[in-house]
Amino acid sequence: MGAQLAGRLAKLDLHRPEDLVLHLPLRYEDETRLTPIAVARPGFPAQVEGEVISSEVTLRPRRQLVARVRDASGTLVARWLNFYPSQQKMLAPGSRVRLFGEVRGGFFGDEMVHPRLKRVEMGEGLPEALTPVYPTTAGLGQATLRKLIDRALASSSLDDLLPPTVCGALSLPSFADAVRALHHPAPDADPAALEQREHPAWRRIRFEELLVQQLSLRRAYNARRARGAVALAARGELTAALLAQLPFRLTGAQARAAGEIAADLAAPHPMQRLLQGDVGSGKTIVAALAMLQAAENGYQAALMAPTEILAEQHWKKLAAWLAPLGLHVAWLSGSRRKREREAELERLRSGEVLLAVGTHALIEDPVTLPRLALAVVDEQHRFGVRQRLALREKASVGEGAALRPHMLMMSATPIPRTLAMTHYADLDVSILDELPPGRTPIRTRLVSxxxxxxxxxxxxxxxxxxxxxxxxxxxxxxxxxxxxxxxxxxxxxxxxxxxxxxxxxx
Incomplete structure (x- = not known):
């Protein structure tokens, strides 16, 4: 394979034979039948065959190759605005050609613009199956792609991840049968099922993609659990004191989520948990209990929110809850005065202050959290992966350099639990599925x-x-x-x- 062809394939992220095997058709064209010119419908693709009765290059309104093709039912104009000398030769008067394209009304009658052209002999046979059309890039034709894919299908190992018993139970074809059916549909294949991705072969590919995604996420999950983290024992000193002074009791969902998080924090591997609950379900108090568990063990915890308004709201609420317990909560934002900010940074750097709340300011270079054992990220979908990792890396100095902090992510996005478990397969998920007493359900209305x-x-x-x-x-x-x-x-x-x-x- 030449460097130029390899470069064009690389634009499609095709580097190995296996990539070509999984470069599946975008759609299909039906070249298995001929349509008489007179009955070809405007706006629909059709394949016609006939004799070239004239062919010329015209210069007005612009340079183009124009040919007239006739069959027993009528005549069709074909035009190419960009063409090659080889096409001119194929369209010599008296030649027999097949054209595939969309028919539309033109100034001189029905026409095709840039149809696919093939020279044929009288009575030449038609393909027996649908023709695949692949995603491509400039300079890489469909014929070249088909040859490369056929070569990859012949040389690649198409081993199955699933045992035959599982395929049978789920009514799925084997992986090899599925990819071959999509690249080379059987003559009796349902065109509508292929186009609408409802064919059993497409079902198998979708299942394969989901299975591989889940396996890769599970591998990441297992790799994370193999790393070390500070085991934060649930001592119950500060957490019990906070619960005793609250003017409300935790809901069953809050108590359940807090227990799940406490158990994770006590483990010697890093927690990575999603706390999901609607607005008003009480995620902040659950996060506060987790942060106190870190403080009880002499370690730091930080909560990061995407906006200053939300971060300040968290800070004021935590400060009001924890001040009676003798705990100071540092507040870091870009709007704080330099002297106040530097004082907070020094107290965090020395380990004097164990709890911090802030915006993106938490992940800036001057911030050092040498004893960070828990990072809480609110509205986690508003942060990029690098930003979330940057907060975690704040513990990469000091005595915790070899250990990863625990991560708790919070979101109010109303994703059903089953979908959340699928999408966040590398996370453990806690759901707050009930509102505290006195909270009225939120009603949403769409108004013109x-x-x-x-x-x-x-x-x-x-x-x-x-x-x-x-x-x-x-x-x-x-x-x-x-x-x-x-x-x-x-x-x-x-x-x-x-x-x-x-x-x-x-």
Missing amino acids: DARRDEVVGRLRAACRGGRQAYWVCPLIEESETLQLQTALDTFQALTAALPELRIGLL
């Missing part, structure tokens, strides 16, 4: 923009009744690419519509 005045009226009524309202916009300022309502425009509109109310802009 034409009823915006009604929404504003509801806001006025709610605020006059002593309540608060939030109006969330997707953009802050106007964008050239996104036609969405901005916060600035909405602020001005609401200020004009509700002059009697005090409206703030965050």
Whole structure:
């Protein structure tokens, strides 16, 4: 294989024969039958065969190759805006050709633009099966791809991950049969099932992809559990004191999640757990109990949130809960004064302060947490993988250099448990599936923009009744690419519509 061809294949991430085997068709074309020119429907692909009655290169309105092809039912115009001398030779008058393409109405009648062209003899046979069409890149034709894939199918080992008994129980074909059926569909294969990915071969490929993903995630899970972490014994000193002073009792779901997390923290391998619960389900108190378990053992814990508003909300709540216990919670954000910030950093660096809350400021270079044993990330989907890892790496100095901190990620995204277990197969998952007493269920309504005045009226009524309202916009300022309502425009509109109310802009 030449360097040029290898470079084009690399653009499709095709480097090995196995990659070619799994480079599956994007769609299929039916070249198993001929359509008379007179009955070919505009807007639909068709294959026609006929005699070339004329062929010429015209210069107006632009240079193009134009040919007329005739069969027993009618005549069709074919045109190529980009063409090769070999195509001109194939379209010599009197030649017999097959054209495959989409028919459309033209100035001189029905035509095909850039149809696939093949020179044939009278009575030449047709393919017996559908023709696969693959994802490709510039300079890499379908014919070349088909040859390379056929060669890979012949030389590659198509061993099955699943035993025959499992395939039989799930009504799945073998892996080898599945890939061969997709690259070379049988003559009686259902075209609709192939196009809509409902064919048994596609079901097997989907199953294979999911199985391999789960196996790889499970390997990562097992590798993580093989690493070392600080075993944080559940001493119950600070956690019991916090629970005793709270003006509320934990829900059953909170108690269950806290117990699962406490057991993980006591293990000598790093926890990696997702705490999932809707807004108002009480994730913060569960995180606080986990952070206290680290403090009880003389280690540090840090909570990182994506926005300063959310991080400050967590800090104020934790500070109010933990101040009576004699614990200081450091607050790190980009908006703090330099002197205050440096003082907090020094106390964290020395290990005097065991608990910290902040935004991305937590993962900046000046921050050092030498005894970090637990990292909590709220709204974890708002952070990139590197950002989450950067918080973990804050423990890479000092006595914990050889140990990984425990990780607790929190999310309010309402993913069903089964889907969460699938998507986060490398995580353990705790679900807060009940709201604390007194919390009313959240009701969501979709309202047309034409009823915006009604929404504003509801806001006025709610605020006059002593309540608060939030109006969330997707953009802050106007964008050239996104036609969405901005916060600035909405602020001005609401200020004009509700002059009697005090409206703030965050």
